[in-house]
Amino acid sequence: MTATAAVPRRAWVEQTMGLPISIHVRGDRLTGDDVEHLVAAVFADLRHVDAVLSPYRDSSDLSAWERGALRLADADPILAQVVALCDEARQRTDGWFEPRELPDPRTGEPRYDPSGLVKGWAVERAARYFDALDGYGWCLNAGGDVLVRAPADQPAWRIGIEHPDDPARIMRVVERRAGAVATSGSAHRGAHIIDPRTRRPTTAVRAVTVTGPTLLWADVYATAAAAQGSTALPWLDAVAGYHALVVTRSGLVRTTGSWPAT
Amino acid sequence: MRRISLWLLSTVAAVVLLFTYRTSTNSPADASAAPTTINEQTTTSTPGASPTPTTSPSVSTSPETGTSPTSEPTTSTAGAAKTYTGSVASTRWGNVQVTITVTNGKITDVAVPVYPTENHKDQEINAYALPVLRQETLAAQSANIDTVSGATVTSDGYLESLQAALDAAHLA
Numbered sequence: 001m002t003a004t005a006a007v008p009r010r011a012w013v014e015q016t017m018g019l020p021i022s023i024h025v026r027g028d029r030l031t032g033d034d035v036e037h038l039v040a041a042v043f044a045d046l047r048h049v050d051a052v053l054s055p056y057r058d059s060s061d062l063s064a065w066e067r068g069a070l071r072l073a074d075a076d077p078i079l080a081q082v083v084a085l086c087d088e089a090r091q092r093t094d095g096w097f098e099p100r101e102l103p104d105p106r107t108g109e110p111r112y113d114p115s116g117l118v119k120g121w122a123v124e125r126a127a128r129y130f131d132a133l134d135g136y137g138w139c140l141n142a143g144g145d146v147l148v149r150a151p152a153d154q155p156a157w158r159i160g161i162e163h164p165d166d167p168a169r170i171m172r173v174v175e176r177r178a179g180a181v182a183t184s185g186s187a188h189r190g191a192h193i194i195d196p197r198t199r200r201p202t203t204a205v206r207a208v209t210v211t212g213p214t215l216l217w218a219d220v221y222a223t224a225a226a227a228q229g230s231t232a233l234p235w236l237d238a239v240a241g242y243h244a245l246v247v248t249r250s251g252l253v254r255t256t257g258s259w260p261a262t
Numbered sequence: 263m264r265r266i267s268l269w270l271l272s273t274v275a276a277v278v279l280l281f282t283y284r285t286s287t288n289s290p291a292d293a294s295a296a297p298t299t300i301n302e303q304t305t306t307s308t309p310g311a312s313p314t315p316t317t318s319p320s321v322s323t324s325p326e327t328g329t330s331p332t333s334e335p336t337t338s339t340a341g342a343a344k345t346y347t348g349s350v351a352s353t354r355w356g357n358v359q360v361t362i363t364v365t366n367g368k369i370t371d372v373a374v375p376v377y378p379t380e381n382h383k384d385q386e387i388n389a390y391a392l393p394v395l396r397q398e399t400l401a402a403q404s405a406n407i408d409t410v411s412g413a414t415v416t417s418d419g420y421l422e423s424l425q426a427a428l429d430a431a432h433l434a
Contacts, residue, residue, distance in 0.1 A: 009432050013429050019415070020415060020416075020425070022425060022428075024408065024432060141410070141411075143414045143415045144410065144415050144425070146409055146410075157408045157409065159408065159409050159411050161410075161411050162410050162412035173407055207413060
């Protein structure tokens with residue numbers, strides 16, 4: 001066995017943004033105000049993001065803005081930040097990330113839904129509280145998208161990538177001391193990834209996993225690649241700093257040349 | 263040995279949760295397909311081992327069913343087998359506690375003294391699932407992962423995720 005389990009660890013789980021969010025912290029002192037207050041701050045931050053940006057809530061600033069009842073300048077500033085980031089994401093992905101005219105999660109009517117970007121962005125933003133956790137390791141997992149940090153005296157986090165055909169099986173393991181691992185696919189929610197060219201659900205690939213320095217962009221690239229399908233791999237290969245693993249529709253596992261071997 | 267056992271406990275808790283969920287859609291006929299016996303088994307403990315060795319009920323398949331091709335003999339060499347008891351993990355779906363027996367550094371038995379038993383269905387399910395759990399645990403020993411990346415898990419689907427189990431093992 002590795003030394004991973006040797007460092008004391010504590011986990012917290014909450015449901016927010018419609019997702020199970022789990023936080024694991026490794027360190028010598030895991031009780032008391034230091035750690036607990038910061039974990040609470042991270043969850044509170046995510047709940048705030050959900051209140052402002054949820055497409056499921058009529059009361060969210062996002063919904064009010066779409067109805068024309070709220071100007072962007074009058075909304076919580078994170079709405080304008082997210083709208084700007086979605087524009088950047090569309091450009092970075094040649095249009096394969098597209099928040100416009102997605103089916104409303106409740107009615108199916110086309111609407112602006114930035115959720116595909118919000119999750120990664122929100123988790124990364126909330127994790128800023130952990131900058132104060134000097135000497136600790138931490139692992140944030142938001143519904144299958146992961147952001148980690150491990151100090152020099154702790155082992156790297158071992159992130160298992162689930163098999164798209166059997167979520168109980170681990171297909172590969174990636175070791176990370178810092179950075180993100182994001183996976184997009186249809187294993188748990190069916191065909192929910194929309195091809196922006198056809199505006200219809202696509203199952204061009206079974207799953208795409210992207211690892212790199214930020215969860216915001218790893219998640220966006222994984223979502224865009226899942227929509228793009230078979231041509232995604234050469235495109236991902238050209239994205240600096242990020243590495244990808246694609247499970248094709250026929251079940252082949254393919255990786256970019258830079259995929260970390262473990 | 264403590265490091266190993268703590269990790270194994272988390273893996274086993276994972277598998278318990280998985281099976282508790284997955285088999286919940288099985289028909290009663292499926293659940294009764296693998297008859298089991300519940301044995302009392304005493305293991306020889308080493309003083310000072312941590313967590314505290316205990317005697318616990320273990321789950322094993324009936325010899326004639328032969329559903330565990332990879333399982334090892336549950337009879338252990340005197341002095342070599344130790345049983346480790348995990349804390350009771352409180353989950354949204356009920357409490358789970360796992361004990362494992364380690365012999366010469368390898369897990370040789372798994373018991374689940376606490377698992378969701380809210381209804382008769384749960385009990386049927388566990389009668390089927392727990393023997394299979396032993397095989398899964400043996401197979402899972404090499405993965406040794408901290409967390410899982412996969413297609414988006416929603417709150418409703420959390421229980422079927424391996425992540426739920428990895429969390430359960432570390433909840434305070």
